[in-house]
Structures are given as C-alpha cells and as structure tokens.
Amino acid sequence: MNQYLFVLLSFVHVLADPDFAKLDGAPPSKIAVVGAGIGGTATAHFLRQHFGPEVRIDVFERGSVGGRLATVTVNHQDYESGGSIIHSLNLHMQDFVQQLGLKYRKSVAGKTAVFNGDEFILEETDWYLLDLFRLWWRYGISFIRLQMWVEEIMEKFMRIYKYQAHGYAFSSVEELLHSLGGSGFINMTRRSLSESLLELGVSQRFIDEVIAPIMRVNYGQNISIPAFVGAVSLAGAQANLWAVEGGNKLVCSGLLKLAKANLIRSPVATITLRSTGDYQQYELTYDSQNEKSSELYDIVVVATPLQQNINSGISFQGFEPQLSEIAGSYHQTVASIIHGYLNCSYFGFPDPKLFPFSSILTTDTPGLFFNSAASVCPVNITSGFRRKQPQEAGVYKVFSPKPLEKSELKTLFKSYYSVQVTDWLAYPHYGSSQGLPPVVLHENLYFLNGMEWAGSAMEMSSVAAKNIALLAYHRWNRQLEMIDQKELMHKVKTEL
C-alpha cells in the first residue's frame, strides 16, 4: 500500500454512525500524536485538558521538537530560521506563552524598502505621516481599502476563540471556515488574492508593488495564491508583531511538559487499523533503538503534512474501503542566515552609512534570485541591544526559492564570515484548485495539517490543534451536538 495514500472514508457517514465510539463509555486509555511541531504539541496539551489526567499521551517525533520552528546558531547566538513572527491577536500562542511562563520578544524597529531588481521603488521613512502621504500619492486609497478588508477578515476569524471556548468543534476545515465567515470565507480559499483585491478596488500597481512583495517574503509565492492565505499573510505584515524570547520552539517543548506527554523520538512507519469485535484501534509501528516496536492506540492525531514531497514515511494499512492520494505539494523556501557585510552598492547606496533599511522586500521580477533580505535579531535580546549598522558585520536572513549560489551571495554581500542554510519545504504550494484536505481520516484518526491549506502559520496549527482535541473528545463521548453546529454566533451569545 502506498505510503502517501490515506483513508477517505466519508466522515459524514462516520458522524452519523453511532458505533464509532467505544460502546461502554469508558475513556480512551492511550492517544498518539505523530509530530512534535507546534501543531502536535498544542494538540497534546489540549487533549490533556479535555481527556483529563488518566489517559496516556505519546507524542512521536522523528526530528527535532519544534519542527518548522527552529533556530540556527551564529557567533554564539541563536536566530529563528523557520516560523518567526506572531501577531498580537494570535490568542492561542499568547496563552501558551503565558501558561508556560515564557517571555515576549518584541520586534526591534527598522525600516523596510521594496527592491525591483534595479532600484528601490518604495522606501519607508522616519515619518509616519510622510509615509502615509507617499502611499496615498502613489496608490490612491488602495491601502485604506486593503486595511479595512484585512481587519474585517481578522474580526470574523477571531470568532473561533469564542466558539472554541464554548467547546464547539468542526469536522472539516470548510465547516470551521464557514462558521466564521460563511461562504465568503470558503470562496476566499478558492479565488486568487489578486482577483479579490482588484474587485475590492485595490489598484494593480499597489498589488504589484506592495502586496506581491509581502506574499514573497511570507509564503515565497505570488499574488495568485488564494485570498484567504493572502489575508493571513497581510495580517502578518502589520504592526504589533512579537516572538518568543529564547526561540519560538520553546513553546513546543513547554507544551509537551505541560501536557505530561511521553515524547518518543522515533519516526512512525505505519498506522494500521486493528479490529476486535466492534471495537477498533490503531497500531503504530516505529523504530526504537534499532528495533521495530508497535503499540495500540484508541485515538491517533497525525500532526505532520502527508503530501507526497514531504515524505512523512507513514504508511496507512488495513483501512477498508479505499484509500486516496492526498493532493498538492509543499513549497521550497531556503532560509540562509548570513553573517557578513551587506553590499549596499548593489542597492544603489555606495556609502553603507547612508543605507537606512533593515528589511528589503522584492517585487515579482523575473530573474530576481531572492525573495527578501533582512537584518535579524537573535532570539535573546538584552536590554542594551541595538541593530548592527550596515557598515558593520551583521546577521542577515535571506529567503530565496533555491539555495543561493556563490555568485549570488557575492552580489548581496561584500564579504561574509558564515552562511547557514535551511532548505525548507516550508508551507503548502498554494494553487486554487486542490481543495482542503480532510480532518477526519477514520473514526478516531485525525489529520491536523489540512488547516495549513487555508493558511499556514503557528496560530493556524494551534487553532487546528484545539479543534481536533475538541472534535476527538466529542466524537469519543458521542456529543454530536457540539460538532458542526450552525448559527454559532447566535448560540454563543445566548449561552451562559
């Protein structure tokens, strides 16, 4: 059986089937989570909250705890190489940081400019009003329209926290999005960002010169990505961003501890359906100290992408009927952390002392070999910290679609001491036609990373984690009235 195939049992059928829960009403005794990124560790934490202290929760990880939250070390200091910024309204991430006693690390101010391969076409200044005036002069009221659009979407998205606080769960990403923003949100996962913005009255020039550079730095893709993920990306380009002091991955190790989960540092190789009479469990096989081990679980959450080019190594066996391939692929983005001297002349500033920018975004110009270049701060910031000036050796993060060639490094940097490359399959390669993957793979087998296909971010994985913990709990206890309820805004207003 192909390892990239998985069960497409109709979950509509599953929800209607009263036999999917254990009939004696006993709680589950063992739950497995595959993957210890923010999605898997948050799932373990929420599962513990809902199922209580008795259930055993095993979390499998084949690489490092944190997954796509990772750091690299330069000159004895660590820098984020994967997921790095968090929005002030990302309430689950905020809550984790508070519960774990971690500290916030605020972004250090710095100016941004947009480079088109020849010159800067947009430059931030020290003067907020001047920047506003320039935007208005160049793009009319496009930026106000955009701001209002993003705010409206965020306001609707924030409803999820209320629904989840009231215990409501959704059996698919579509149901979840529909409950937040109706068919408008679903359509936003199918229509391109550029189409949606043009319809809104945002000018093509603004899209090319402002929106496209933001999509390139956040998702390495262009303005044809779906509008919903585009809005997630634009929200991440606003002010009020933060990160976790010491590194975002600390949230993952902290959540594992808080959940009192057992971390099993092994790759899961197979998930096999085992039936005893009416009761079904999942057998996971994994390598443990060079030996094959296996264990039976009542509930399993797969918290890693299953698309073909990710090569999760998981094969699903014994599921009848049909298995179907999961569509889509993950997008390559290379993060190079470079310690050196920026070549300001390349950007038209022969004197580095006069170079005022800390972040350089780029337009979608054919042949331009990098998506962005930015001076970055370490994950631990002391009170006297100041950004290095361009005439000093500093640490920069460059995102590019492929590893940088030596000649490209020499174009961007006058000289450098070190280059550390992380070649990520970073986020979904968004197209408009692949649809959203399922959440329920089988009665008590769930898939977290379908949510990324609406938008990939730490908070999206955290929202998916809370949803799966609630969904698993309600399905186990046959509280179907808590799943896929309609008119939730009205319901949560009238509930005590």
Ligand SMILES: Cc1cc2nc3c(=O)[nH]c(=O)nc-3n(C[C@H](O)[C@H](O)[C@H](O)COP(=O)(O)OP(=O)(O)OC[C@H]3O[C@@H](n4cnc5c(N)ncnc54)[C@H](O)[C@@H]3O)c2cc1C
């Ligand atoms: C370069 C980059 C920049 C980003 N920037 C931001 C940002 O600024 N802000 C933001 O919010 N998000 C950002 N993101 C996205 C964010 O990092 C991800 O959405 C999020 O970390 C995904 O977490 P996850 O737990 O769902 O998946 P992952 O972190 O991928 O975790 C999956 C885990 O499963 C493990 N695994 C896989 N197969 C197996 C197996 N067979 N057995 C056991 N374990 C297995 C993997 O090793 C991995 O650790 C960025 C991502 C990248 C790569």
